[in-house]
Each structure stands twice: as structure tokens, then as C-alpha cells.
Amino acid sequence: MADIRLLLTDKEIARLPRPRKGSYLARDTELKGFFVVVGKRKRTFTVQGDLREDGKRATSIRVAIGDVKELSTRTARATAKEYLAQISRGQHPKAGSKPSRVAASGDSPTAHQSGGITLRQAWERYRDAHMIRKGRSERTIESYRDHVERIFIKWLDTPLEDLGRHPGKVVERHDEITKENGPYIANGSMRTLRAIYSHARKANKTLPSDNPVGAIDWNGEKRRDTGMGPGDLRAWFSELSALDNPIRREFHLFTLLSGCRPTALQETTPGNIDFKRRILHIPKPKGGAKRAFDIPLSREMIRCLIRVMRFGHQMHPSHARQWIFPADSVSGHIVEQKEDRATLSKWGNDLRQSFRTIAAAAGVSEFDAKLLMNHAIPGVNAGYITRPKLEDHLRRQQQAISSTVFAALNANSPSIRRWPKSTNSQLLNPRAHVIADDIRGQQGLKSAIAE
CATH class of the missing domain: 1.10.150.130 (Tyrosine recombinase, N-terminal domain)
Structure with a gap:
């Protein structure tokens, strides 16, 4: 099979056809010298470049980066850039290889x-x-x-x-x-x-x-003590409602309601949501894929996800097919979470600390809060915990935290329908569930909101 050229992404690599015999190269259109060797059983990220001596080409080398099953394309691309830079300086990237002559x-x-x-x-x-x-x-x-x-x-x-x-x-x-x-x-x-x-x-x-x-x-x-308590939330919601970008508003809100690390939320996809089980799967949290976990969803969190998916399809229709929080970026999703502190006083890890503080106010135990935040549980007992068996229990704890968040707004309903730019009196609307009809094909969606 002849070599091909395309922009390498995780999705495109997964679609590459398997050769009938031998192998072929799928070369990246963005980074010269970076490609995937596609064989019958294995696909390997690889770079190729010319080692030079005294400014002249000495030899051309290929260096394997790793199996596509073990590395994301983004990590492989970053490593490829580093390898190619070393090759251009006359240095072999692989430690233990023949010492560079330049x-x-x-x-x-x-x-x-x-x-x-x-x-x-x-x-x-x-x-x-x-x-x-x-x-x-x-x-x-x-x-x-x-x-x-x-x-x-x-x-x-x-x-x-x-x-x-x-x-x-x-x-x-x-x-x-x-x-x-x-x-x-x-x-x-x-x-x-x-x-x-x-x-x-x-x-x-x-x-x-x-x-x-x-x-x-x-x-x-x-330790940075920047979290909010229930008494701080009304002022923060007022700041949040004034942000122009509705996707970023929902991103910050969901960070607060979930206590999840923002960097992990940025790369979540619609396929990570299971409305029937009422969970959001986090495939690559801090610590890597082996620390993957499910976030149980409260009613308010489900509505938040539905809204952001609707906004995403309106504002970034192509990126919204791949990401829950799409953006006009190279990756296609939110990358920079920072806001001007004068505009939004708390974001990022501040909201993670706030979640932990509000969990205590909601009467959630320290043990349950650690499970919700995917913290490591010390001691040998951690190995005996089967998280899926605790889904219903953890969801009730999650709902208690979300209810405490919205109760602090002194509103009759804990549901956000829209985010006005001016008045805060319209911030809450009891009919938020009607937007569920805007998202089709999600099994268990209506029942998840109603529960």
C-alpha cells in the first residue's frame, strides 16, 4: 500500500486501513519527518531526519517514539519535535545509541x-x-x-x-x-x-x-487558600453571568459543581457522557489513564452539560462533535482556562478548593469527597473499594453538594436556563429541562434530569 499524507490525530490514526501485507507510512502534513508506520498488527509513531557533520548530511536515521496504543498523538508530536531538533544538531535521540559525531x-x-x-x-x-x-x-x-x-x-x-x-x-x-x-x-x-x-x-x-x-x-x-464557601457564591455567580462566552461560563460552573481538575475536563468528549448511568467518564486525569474514573452527575450538572453541548453546536459545530467544551483553538477545545481576576475572581483550582469546602458544608464525609475528587485513598483499604458499586451513593452526595451551591443563591429553583449579560434577576429559571429536547439520541437523558 502506498504511503499517505494527512494531519495526524488520534481519530484519523484509528481510521487508517490495515495493509494486506507489509506496512506503509502515514506522514503528518503539519510536522515534516513525523509519521506513523502502519503494519498489520502494530502502529508506531516514528521520526526521520538527517544527522549532519560539518554542515553536510552524514546519514539519515529513523527513530521510533512509541506504539499508538500507548501514546496520544499530542504527546508523540511533542516528542517528535524534540527528537528532530536533536537530530538537526547531530545528536541521536535515543539514549545508549551511537554517540553523535557533532x-x-x-x-x-x-x-x-x-x-x-x-x-x-x-x-x-x-x-x-x-x-x-x-x-x-x-x-x-x-x-x-x-x-x-x-x-x-x-x-x-x-x-x-x-x-x-x-x-x-x-x-x-x-x-x-x-x-x-x-x-x-x-x-x-x-x-x-x-x-x-x-x-x-x-x-x-x-x-x-x-x-x-x-x-x-x-x-x-x-497551601493556597483560595476556595469559596456558600456565602461567597452569590457574588461569584454575578461575575460568572457577565462573561460573554457561554461555553466558558458553563466550563467554570461545571468545574465548581464537579470539583474536577480543569485540565482533565478540557479534553472530555460527548462519548464520555452516559446519561443513562448519569456519569461523566474522565479518561486521562492526573496520574494518567490508570487513574481514569467516573464523575456521578447531579441534576444541575446534567443541565450544565446539555447547555454547553447546545452552545457548542451553535458556536463551533465541527469541534462540538469531538469535544464537550469546544473552542476556536488548534486542539478544538478550551485550552486556556484563565480569566481576568477583575472579571471572574475565582477559576481553575480555586473552584476545586471551593467544591471541597462546600462538600463539608453539605455534610459530605471526607472519604466520599475524596472519592468524588478522585483523590488517592491512603492505606490498604483503598484496594478493597469497588467504585461502580458506590455510584448511587456517590451520586446522592454529589446532589447534596450541588443543592448546597444553588441554595446559597436564595432562589426557589436550582436550575440555570440562560446567562444574561446585565440583570441577575433572570439568572435562574425553573424550566431549564426544556432544552433537553435540543440534544437527540442520548438514552436516559430525560429520566436523568427528572430524577
């Missing part, structure tokens, strides 16, 4: 050979063998990449052994980052360095056993 600017090849594994090589191994293989989220991988390639950019080609034998360098860098970027970023970047060093030492026993990050004095960190 050193990057400022590199010292002899130092690399004598000093062992560098931070750059250790990071690539940690990313591929630990983070990607274990299904870490794209946002987590990007956070680590930012620490390594921005905060520690001057150390990328420094042998880890040098840092291990001179921990004072790490202490000085932590102090510098604290002054330049703040205490939280300084601590976070050092946690990244600590993890990479510990992982590298498993295969490089010549590295000093003491992790150099252990020498720093950590900056004090205080």
Missing part, C-alpha cells in the same frame, strides 16, 4: 565521554522509559520538560556525575531560581532534578549515591 554549541565531547551520562540524556531516558511508558499526562511531561530545558538549560550537557560530586552547585542554583522565578518554581524544578538523578543512578551505579538535591534548603510552601 556536538551542540558549547558542548565538550571529551567531557561527555569522560563524565558519563549528561542531564540531557538522563532526562530523555526518564521521559521515555518512565513518564511516557507509564502513561503520565501530557501536561505533567511538559512541566518536567520546562524545568529541564528552561530552568536547567545551562546544565543540559553537564555530566550528572559533576553535579553529584559538587552538590554546592545545586544549592547555588536553587538560590538563584528562588530569586529569579520564586520559591515555588525553585522547589518544583529541584523535585524534577531529584527524580531524574535518582532514575539515572539505577543504570549508572558510578554516580554518587547521595542525590545532590538533598543538599538544598527547601523554600517554605503554603
Whole structure:
């Protein structure tokens, strides 16, 4: 079968036909050198580029990124960009491969050979063998990449052994980052360095056993206390109703009602909703696919989803087929959740904290609140909990939280029909359920709203 060209996405890759024999390439139209090798039984993200020496082509190489069953296209594309950049500098992306004959600017090849594994090589191994293989989220991988390639950019080609034998360098860098970027970023970047060093030492026993990050004095960190209680909600709803974009309004409202991490909500699809069971499936929460869970839906949450689906089909008809919260973005869904604090005082993690606070006010136990928020349950008892058996119980707790949220508005009905730009007196409307007829083909939809 002849090679083809298309914009690679998870959906398009799933549609690729299986070859009768051999394999073929599905090349990406957006990133040159990035493609999927499609075989009878396996499909592999791959990059191809020319290693150069003295500005001339030395050899062309192909490097596998990973199986399409284990990686999302977005993660693979980000990795491909990094691999291609390394190839263009004359460096083979795969750690343990033949050493590059061309050193990057400022590199010292002899130092690399004598000093062992560098931070750059250790990071690539940690990313591929630990983070990607274990299904870490794209946002987590990007956070680590930012620490390594921005905060520690001057150390990328420094042998880890040098840092291990001179921990004072790490202490000085932590102090510098604290002054330049703040205490939280300084601590976070050092946690990244600590993890990479510990992982590298498993295969490089010549590295000093003491992790150099252990020498720093950590900056004090205080949990951000930005959640709202029931008494704060009326003013917040007034701010929310003034937002122009109805999809963003519903996104913030659903974040409050669910307590879910906004980054996980951004990538939910209509197929993740089961109105019959009254759940929203979160396939890729923090911690990766192995932490996937179902959010039980209250009546108010169901109405919120119905409204945003209707708005989505009106405003972004093509993207709305794929995403619950569509937007005019490259990905097709909401990416940037931030709002001007002067316009909307609470958003993002503020609403997650608010959910936890309101859950306590609603009389929901700490244990149930952790299950609703997909928090890890400490102790051996966590392994004995079967979440699907608790769906009805957790849904009642969810309903108690939603009812407490809307009771704080001093309104007779807890249902939002529309979001006016001016007056708040029209914010609530008891006939919100009529918009259910705008969404067809969802089994159990009307009964879910009525319950």
C-alpha cells in the first residue's frame, strides 16, 4: 500500500486501513519527518531526519517514539519535535545509541565521554522509559520538560556525575531560581532534578549515591487558600453571568459543581457522557489513564452539560462533535482556562478548593469527597473499594453538594436556563429541562434530569 499524507490525530490514526501485507507510512502534513508506520498488527509513531557533520548530511536515521496504543498523538508530536531538533544538531535521540559525531554549541565531547551520562540524556531516558511508558499526562511531561530545558538549560550537557560530586552547585542554583522565578518554581524544578538523578543512578551505579538535591534548603510552601464557601457564591455567580462566552461560563460552573481538575475536563468528549448511568467518564486525569474514573452527575450538572453541548453546536459545530467544551483553538477545545481576576475572581483550582469546602458544608464525609475528587485513598483499604458499586451513593452526595451551591443563591429553583449579560434577576429559571429536547439520541437523558 502506498504511503499517505494527512494531519495526524488520534481519530484519523484509528481510521487508517490495515495493509494486506507489509506496512506503509502515514506522514503528518503539519510536522515534516513525523509519521506513523502502519503494519498489520502494530502502529508506531516514528521520526526521520538527517544527522549532519560539518554542515553536510552524514546519514539519515529513523527513530521510533512509541506504539499508538500507548501514546496520544499530542504527546508523540511533542516528542517528535524534540527528537528532530536533536537530530538537526547531530545528536541521536535515543539514549545508549551511537554517540553523535557533532556536538551542540558549547558542548565538550571529551567531557561527555569522560563524565558519563549528561542531564540531557538522563532526562530523555526518564521521559521515555518512565513518564511516557507509564502513561503520565501530557501536561505533567511538559512541566518536567520546562524545568529541564528552561530552568536547567545551562546544565543540559553537564555530566550528572559533576553535579553529584559538587552538590554546592545545586544549592547555588536553587538560590538563584528562588530569586529569579520564586520559591515555588525553585522547589518544583529541584523535585524534577531529584527524580531524574535518582532514575539515572539505577543504570549508572558510578554516580554518587547521595542525590545532590538533598543538599538544598527547601523554600517554605503554603497551601493556597483560595476556595469559596456558600456565602461567597452569590457574588461569584454575578461575575460568572457577565462573561460573554457561554461555553466558558458553563466550563467554570461545571468545574465548581464537579470539583474536577480543569485540565482533565478540557479534553472530555460527548462519548464520555452516559446519561443513562448519569456519569461523566474522565479518561486521562492526573496520574494518567490508570487513574481514569467516573464523575456521578447531579441534576444541575446534567443541565450544565446539555447547555454547553447546545452552545457548542451553535458556536463551533465541527469541534462540538469531538469535544464537550469546544473552542476556536488548534486542539478544538478550551485550552486556556484563565480569566481576568477583575472579571471572574475565582477559576481553575480555586473552584476545586471551593467544591471541597462546600462538600463539608453539605455534610459530605471526607472519604466520599475524596472519592468524588478522585483523590488517592491512603492505606490498604483503598484496594478493597469497588467504585461502580458506590455510584448511587456517590451520586446522592454529589446532589447534596450541588443543592448546597444553588441554595446559597436564595432562589426557589436550582436550575440555570440562560446567562444574561446585565440583570441577575433572570439568572435562574425553573424550566431549564426544556432544552433537553435540543440534544437527540442520548438514552436516559430525560429520566436523568427528572430524577
